[in-house]
Amino acid sequence: MSKKILITGASGFTGKHAVQHFLGKGYTVHAVTRHTKLDIDHKTVHIHSFDLSDKAAVHALLEDTKPDYILHLAGENSVPESWITPFKSWQANVDSTLHLVEAVRALGLTSRVVIAGSVLQDELSSAASPTHPYSLTKTMQTTVGLAWHNLFQVDVMIAKPSNIIGPGVSNGVCTLFAKQLRQLQASGKSNFQIGNAAVTRDFIDVRDLVAAYETLLLNGTAGETYEITSGRWVSLGEILSLLRRVSNFDFTIQSETEEAMEMKLPMKSEKIRALTWKPTRSLETSLADVWEYTAQQ
Numbered sequence: 001m002s003k004k005i006l007i008t009g010a011s012g013f014t015g016k017h018a019v020q021h022f023l024g025k026g027y028t029v030h031a032v033t034r035h036t037k038l039d040i041d042h043k044t045v046h047i048h049s050f051d052l053s054d055k056a057a058v059h060a061l062l063e064d065t066k067p068d069y070i071l072h073l074a075g076e077n078s079v080p081e082s083w084i085t086p087f088k089s090w091q092a093n094v095d096s097t098l099h100l101v102e103a104v105r106a107l108g109l110t111s112r113v114v115i116a117g118s119v120l121q122d123e124l125s126s127a128a129s130p131t132h133p134y135s136l137t138k139t140m141q142t143t144v145g146l147a148w149h150n151l152f153q154v155d156v157m158i159a160k161p162s163n164i165i166g167p168g169v170s171n172g173v174c175t176l177f178a179k180q181l182r183q184l185q186a187s188g189k190s191n192f193q194i195g196n197a198a199v200t201r202d203f204i205d206v207r208d209l210v211a212a213y214e215t216l217l218l219n220g221t222a223g224e225t226y227e228i229t230s231g232r233w234v235s236l237g238e239i240l241s242l243l244r245r246v247s248n249f250d251f252t253i254q255s256e257t258e259e260a261m262e263m264k265l266p267m268k269s270e271k272i273r274a275l276t277w278k279p280t281r282s283l284e285t286s287l288a289d290v291w292e293y294t295a296q297q
Contacts, residue, residue, distance in 0.1 A: 006067040009074030052096035082134035093137035101148040117160035158225040166206035167293035197237030197255035246288040
């Protein structure tokens, strides 16, 4: 009998890739969505549409499915929205996580749980002075998960990815660049303007990320936080140069400044790589796939 995995946020950018990945590996997938329909026809996909802020519904779902693994991707990931409706962000990120781990505890399940953190979350020591409401909710989300491990031995791990890239509906900077470049190309113009081309980021392909999530579910250590990165910092200017190559669109880059004002976040991927995971896709390949995807939009 195949292993059962419950994937929350299954209709999101990473969630859709996760559903396809685990189907391809032979898992029985229980996909949780809130409002967006998940267009997939597969005999081993079971789609559940409800809000994870509904504690009773979460409890009933876990009681019915008894998943071997839970990949918790659902939540509110918009910084601007968190300023407008902070309590909604809290419910989506913190309450939903608490309902999941508490249902695992209350039902006595042995489910392995991976909770997706964020590169934008703060350290717990800074929670009273957060960067924005979103960072607070992600800090508290991961804290709740680890607390339920320490208090009640729920098998929880935290995965904190860097900036995610790949084909699909995404608000990530690489997808935004690709869309803007297609609009520029269609207009007959060739001058792309950017505020600061020297700003650097670490990018991880969403498909490599999903493979890392599976590695954690199979081999990770409960109570640990795993940072998932490519290990390569690149400037936004380099991203644009690679997009110029994969698109065959000869545009010029005009940057208002070339001064890198941001500090690199101290993310390290040694722990996840020690579990034999490593990224397999080059940045250029990822960007080529993003470029092709935006042609369909």
